[in-house]
Amino acid sequence: MTAILAAGDTLEPRTFTITRADLVAYADASGDHNPIHQDEEVALAVGLPGVIAHGMYTLALVGRAVAEWTGGAEVVDLGAKFTSPVVVPADGGAEVVVGGTVKSVADGLVTLALEVTSGGTKVLGMPRAVVRQAGGRA
Amino acid sequence: MPVDPSLVGREFPAPASLTVTAERVSAFAAAVGHPQSPGEPLPPTFPIVLAFGAMQAFLDAERIDLHRIVHGEQRFAYVRPPEVGDELTATLTVTGLRQIGGADIIATTSEITDETGAVVCTGKATLVHSAAPGGAA
Secondary structure, three states: OOOOOOOOOEEEEEEEEEOHHHHHHHHHHHOOOOHHHOOHHHHHHOOOOOOEOOHHHHHHHHHHHHHHHHOOOEEEEEEEEEOOOOEOOOOOOEEEEEEEEEEEEEOOEEEEEEEEEEOOEEOEEEEEEEEEOOOOOO | OOOOHHHOOOEEEOOOOEEOOHHHHHHHHHHHOOOOOOOOOOOOOOOHHHHHHHHHHHHHHOOOOHHHEEEEEEEEEEOOOOOOOOEEEEEEEEEEEEEEOOEEEEEEEEEEEOOOOOEEEEEEEEEEEEOOOOOOO
16 A cells, blocks of 8 residues: 655654665675775774674665655656764664655655664765655645 | 774765665565565665675775774665566765864765666765874874
8 A cells, every 4th residue: 555645744753773784785785895884994994983783884774764665666766965973882782763844745745854873973964855656746 | 093084975886785675675674673564665674685795895895894884874765665576776976075073974874676676775874984093184
């Protein structure tokens, strides 16, 4: 079932946990083996606060939330600035919350205004997703 | 060492094309917990696999260490959703370069095309390169 989205709708926030093991699986699946996502010493040496999640991992969680909210609608635009790192501790993990509203619906395209936080801090700047609303008209 | 300013406008193709298989998609989707079922679209960020390959080719050519790179921004615009069975290639173009506080801010565009040469999506990325400690700012 695909819900029809209308401007002003609130999208139920989704909470995801990122663990170090997830980052290892993601490195293998994406090919991005940058050690700042695995190795505390390397991360600290380049001035980071610790092992950080791939920015693309966080953006993938946005894609996941969008798929869940829209019933797998076709994504035509997706992106963000990685403004604040998501530090992933060795024990447990980091929580990322993806929330938002429907900003506009026009010509069958739904633009979502999003807010993505970890530990109460915004981690993405200007996160934006546009999806095609199946059978939908403005 | 700052990045060579004459890079702007240069193109770096990914070293190989990638056949999108159900196995590759499944591993990517599982890593990020993306919902998977038959007929479900691919995780929208899957094309980063191609864009990353082109970026790695660029870094290798310029002898830039990956661990000194932080991803500053990424945006994808899709002409059509990528699908299992596609054979995708990527070419990265350096579109801008500036320095802030000893870091190079490298703007890139990666065009991802299928086996017919048609564009599937375009990725725009900003890469932040921090110089080695003690290096010239």
